[in-house]
Amino acid sequence: MKKSVFFGTLAVAAMASGAVSAQSMLEQVQARGELLCGSNTGLVGFGAPDANGEWQGFDVAMCRAVAAAVLGDPNAVEFIPLTTTTRFTALASGEVDVLIRNTTWTFSRDVDLAFEFGGINYYDGQGFMVPRELGVSSAMELDGATVCIQTGTTTELNLADFFSSNNMSYEPVPIETNAEAQQQYLAGACDVYTTDTSGLAATRASFEDPGAHVILPEVVSKEPLGPVVRHGDNQWGDIVRWTLNGLISAEELGITSANVAELAAGTDVPEINRMLGSEGELGAMLGLENDWLVTVISSVGNYGEIFAQNIGEDTPVGLARGLNAQWTDGGLLYSPPFR
Amino acid sequence: MADINASRAFVRKEMLPEKTPPVAEAGALKWLRENLFSSVLNTILTILSVFVIYWILSHVTGWVVFGIWDAGSLSECRELRDARYGEGVSVACWSVLTDRWDQLMFGFYPSELYWRPILALLVFFVAIAPVLFDSLPRKMLLFSLAAPFICYWLLWGGMIWGPLAVAAGFALPVLVSRFGAGLLGPLGTTVAAVILPVLYWLFAAGPIAGALGSVLPIGITFIESNDFGGFMLAFIIGITGILLSLPLGVLLALGRQSDLFIINKFCVFFIEVIRGVPLIVWLFTASILLNYFLPPGTNFDLMLRVIIMVTLFASAYIAEVVRGGLAALPRGQYEGADSLGLDYAQSMRLIILPQALKISIPGIVNTFIGLFKDTTLVVFIGLLDPIGLSNAIRATTDWNGIYWELFIFIGLCFFVCCYSMSKYSQYLERKLRRDHR
The missing domain is CATH 3.40.190.10 (Periplasmic binding protein-like II)
Known part of the structure; x- marks a missing residue:
């Protein structure tokens, strides 16, 4: 009976849509x-x-x-x-x-x-954030770093491109959400957090001590x-x-x-x-x-x-x-x- | 003889009063010695465990107890903390809960109408009580039958005629079986009792409700599903899924045991397909794939789609749990029912199912608890359940950066609900125990 209600709804919806699609x-x-x-x-x-x-x-x-x-x-x-x-x-x-x-x-x-x-x-564009105490001032110095990266996004691909084109290696720490990334980064699970610079700025603003973290000058992708x-x-x-x-x-x-x-x-x-x-x-x-x-x-x-x-x-x-x-x-x- | 008596210098004539046992053999000390320090290894393990518990509590208790409840944003929380406890002390910022309490509970439901979901929850409790506890008057079950429609109307609102028109459809099979039996014969009655209500719901209920609504516009403000969120959403999906999946699951389990070829194969196919695919895939099917099948511009409520999918998913599991209960019954029970001359429906209702369901209680409740927790998966299709709202709350500049407080609160709420379900199932098992008494 559930199924018939379901398919019935489909049928009614199909009929109703005929009238709708003619409109702009x-x-x-x-x-x-x-x-x-x-x-x-x-x-x-x-x-x-x-x-x-x-x-x-x-x-x-x-x-x-x-x-x-x-x-x-x-x-x-x-x-x-x-x-x-x-x-x-x-x-x-x-x-x-x-x-x-x-x-x-x-x-x-x-x-x-x-x-x-x-x-x-x-x-927008993809950037990097690192703790100030690491003393890193350019993304070119990130060889061998562990990087927190959201899986399944273009940032993941950009990151691989950037590191391989500069002959550097990195160790990805895959994470699911921005909130999780903040926790991992603050807990020291990774040296670098990378995402769109607007996101980095917002994340850094939420930290207890924003001054202890720097957003590196390099922007490695175009994100219009x-x-x-x-x-x-x-x-x-x-x-x-x-x-x-x-x-x-x-x-x-x-x-x-x-x-x-x-x-x-x-x-x-x-x-x-x-x-x-x-x-x-x-x-x-x-x-x-x-x-x-x-x-x-x-x-x-x-x-x-x-x-x-x-x-x-x-x-x-x-x-x-x-x-x-x-x-x-x-x-x-x-x-x-x-x- | 006198000799013997004389050789005994002392014979006790009265009972000695009971002495208290040695200190090490009684009370707390005995319990400690036997359970915690019975051997060297156990002593070491005990000391280690106490240390671990102390370590955890010493870190967590202060954080929880001294948490800050009266700030408006995370930065304000940190200022208050610095002022009260000194800089850098780690304490929770529970103010996010007080600040966003309404949202966590009700989502975007209009705040002046919060009484409606609360009343709906009360109606639900009153309606479910006679089902759960058989000491309550049986007349209350009539109210339980009406409760789904009352709850629906309270939650979504709109004209009262919609739920009434749908409810009226349930009278059709009763009418058909009472008055149509002579006319249609037994098979015809059964078929008519199934098909007539469906036809009524598809083609008649809408127009009837519309017509009544235009004549007598009795109603309350209509709230769209998009405004539902938070625990209200989790409860609606969870409770509806639980209530609908049990009867559906029982039917599927009986169908799987049936000798009728088509029914049997359909049930087996349904159960195996639904159960063999992860819930998240079904949710994506509901939210994404259906959109491609439906013509553009149609608005088949996402929440309804999710409820249907969750119900079907849980019913497949329930079906297998109940099938386990059915299989556990000795053959003699089936044969005994047959030999009493009961027909299929009677034997199932009076003999087989009461026993099978009793055996299945732990499995059924297990499935329900799983279903209730699985409602959080809707976050992946963009519904704002508690987890989804925690993301949204974290995305405001006020609360960006808050993490554990929200998850702990959400976890606690889910634990309370699931633990009560578990406790009820244990009560039910004890009450229904018939063996070894």
Whole structure:
């Protein structure tokens, strides 16, 4: 009897879906009134629920931005926690509308898994952390070290590449989660802990004596993280991409959550006018309200504000902008023009 | 004769009062000597053990007892500790529990509605009591039958008509067997009693509930499964799995013993396949593989999928445990039942199963305890059970770096639940013992 209920549900679901798939993603999300955002099960600074169950973080703010653009409400998001194993299937099967979960943009994910990356919201890279008392100042001095490494991630492969290309040997200490890695590293089970530098910074910030540990200057991999959508609905992909670009451009042009309402009335900078909808029809081209970016920026702020609020130097995570500064400040953030 | 009497200088006429035994042969000293210091080797082992216990306690007790309960974050905890005990002393930071207590218990369930899961738990206890203890009035069992629907409605909320419409389906087989027997014959009645409710649940229950809901909107706020988490999630998955897997497992065990070819082979296949694959694989199947089979955009509740998988998995184990109990019964019991003229259902219900299940109690409870602990595996598919929440809590800047406190608390909660199950099973075994009295 259980089985028949089960298959019955399948059958009913199959019938119901016929009607759904004819709609575009935008229509689906707007009809649902809620954005299903694939998020982290918990990563310091990037996405985690606070004591009230409210999701907070850098990636979470990006989800809220898309929700604000599409639905006009930054809180109309349902966060679906996904693990590294479940994230791509959840996106491919339509369980989430967009995946914003510190996902590295790689060739095979983009091409082979049939996903589309909507730009890069964080430039990360793999680094090393060692206790200061070891006196190591460069990753080139790590020959023969024991290294704590999370299994099944790209960091594991990068580590092997780095050591073999520099003719050095290492002894891996495989661990499962970041929390476990912290314990192992602090207990001295390994000399070196390696993961993305943002993760290293967050981990070090949680130590009793952060000053006793150094993050080595070498960054041994490129980890461009960005929001991901499925192939097949380019309008939806454009919305995610241009929401991110809008956040970046807003910082470049000096639009903040504080002054956006004032600027929306019209300025003498044509690009600001086009972005905020007082000139042209850019929002309508995306199928959104013409003042969509006003809603986005007034609710979550521009890229710089999101960064400063969640992972910036004044937060416990304490990341410098580095590569994630505007191109005008020597970083890599470079949004195509709104024209 | 007088000689003999005269040769005895003293004959005791009265009993001596009992003397206390020598100091070394009584009380604590005797126990110590016999159990701890009976030989040189034992003495050495005793001293070693005492030292090890002391060493562990001396390290752990202070850490636990002097733990800090009133901080808002790990860094605040460390400041308080430095102020109270001096720098570098190792003490627990239990404040993470007070700070995130609600989340560990209820997940993201809206805080103003916490009374609903608590009430549901009370309903569950009241409902399970007459099943567990037969000294309670039997009338309470009627409430037990209604309890699953009440609990469902309290937990998820929504219109009251949904659970009522589903519950009404259980009346169908009763009606069919009462009024349809003459019309359909015995086989027809059985088939109709199975198929009618299924058809009703698939096609009629939804619309009926919807129609009633639009006429008489009686309901409470609907809560989505995504908001469920913490121990509430573990309890819901565990309890539902336990309650559903027992009857299913018994049916499978009987099916495996059946002479009917298709039923027998189906049960054997089901048990072996489900049991032969790790639970984590079934959970991944539920969360990932099913998504590929289901058309995009369908929302088949992940929690429901997990409950189904956990139930099927546990029922396969229960089936084998019960089969062991069935096999342990002497053939004479089966033959005796037949010779009394009982039909299959009666002989199973009155003679075979009561004995087989009694034999199987330790195995069944063993499976239940395993099932309850296995609910923590859902962390791998992104459900926020206590372990999943501990990761999420650790991912906030406030509590990043806290480790043992959460795991110790979660372990303690699981231990309390599993130990009570174990104690109950021992009570049940003692109560049901019929031999060697």
